[in-house]
Amino acid sequence: MSTPQRTWRQVAAKVRAHREYGAGFHWLDLEVPTGFAAPVAGQFVQLLLDFPSPVLLPRPMSVASASRRGGRLRIGFLYAPVGSGTRALAKLAVGDTVHVTGPLGRGYPLAERGTPVLVAGGRGVAPLLMAADVIAKSRRRCEFVFGARTASLLVGHAEARERLARNGSRLHVATDDGSRGFRGNVVQLLDKLAGKLEPPLVIHACGPHGMLAAVARWAMANGARAHLAMESVMACGTGVCRGCPLPRSNEARDRVLAEGAAAAALKGNPEWAMCCTDGPVFESRELDWERVE
Ligand SMILES: Cc1cc2nc3c(=O)[nH]c(=O)nc-3n(C[C@H](O)[C@H](O)[C@H](O)COP(=O)(O)OP(=O)(O)OC[C@H]3O[C@@H](n4cnc5c(N)ncnc54)[C@H](O)[C@@H]3O)c2cc1C
Ligand code: FES
Structure with missing residues (x-):
C-alpha cells in the first residue's frame, strides 16, 4: 500500500479583495505565499482568523477560484455570514491576514470520460464555475444546471451566464417558483435534459445535502455517475479528529472491510467516511443517502 502524500500547508494569507456579491453572499480573494499548491475544483481550505477572533476553530470553505497574478496565487471564496466565524470573516479588510490550511480533500474527477453535467444549488455555483473553466480548457x-428557490437567490447568475457563454458551455436555470427558467428543481430539469445528452453522463454537483441526495438517487437510477461535494461540521480538516463522519453505503463498507484492517484504520472506520479526507467530493455509491443528514 502506498503512503498518502501530504500536499497541504498552513500559511498566512493576505486579503486582496473583499466585496458583497448579492443574495446575502460575500466574495473574498486571498493571496497565498509561494509553495501553496494550486487547489482543484471541489477542494476546500480551513480559514482561521488572526487573534483576537470570536471563534477558536478554523472554518472550512470551498475554493471558488484559483488564479495567478504577477506569479502569485490568489484563491477566491463565496460565502454567507451565517454565524460568529463567518460574520467575523465578513469584517476582514484588504491587507488583513488570514491563516489558511490547504488545499484539503479530494476534488472533482473532471477528466472522467462522458458528458459533463454540472449541477449547482445556491452557493454551489462558485466551485462548479471553476470546474466548468477547467473542463473548457x-x-x-459542459451542461450547467443551476437552481434556487427563486430568481433573487440565483447567486452570481449574471457571472455564470457570461462565463459559461465564453467557454462554450450551456446554462440551464431552474427555480422552484418559476420566476426564472424552468419551473421546478434541478433534478426535474436534469431528468428533462438527460434524454437529449450523449451518454454516459458524468455529473458533478454542489449544493444543499437534500439536493445532492436527490441528484445521487437520480444518477444511480439512471446509470450515470455522480460526484457530490458534501459538507460536515469540521474541526481539523485533515483526518485527525474524526469529527466529520458521513455514513458509508453497504457497498463501500464491504470494500473497506475487504481491504483489511490497515486500510480501514486509514480510512477512519468501515461504517463512516471522513468528509474532510475521504471527500468532500464522493461518488454517489460511496454514501448511504438514507442516513445522510
Ligand atoms: C467542505 C466544506 C466547504 C464549505 N464551503 C463553504 C462555502 O464555500 N461557502 C460557505 O458560505 N460555507 C461553506 N461551508 C460551510 C461553512 O464552513 C459554515 O457555514 C461555517 O463553518 C459556519 O461557521 P460560523 O462560525 O459562521 O457559524 P456557526 O456559528 O458555527 O454555525 C452557524 C450555523 O451554521 C451551521 N453550520 C455550520 N457548519 C455547517 C456546515 N458545514 N454545513 C451546514 N451547516 C453548517 C451550524 O449548525 C449553525 O446552524 C463549507 C463547509 C464545508 C465542510
Ligand atoms: S474534520 Fe477532523 S477528521 Fe474531518
Missing part, C-alpha cells in the same frame, strides 16, 4: 463543453 480540455476542449470539452
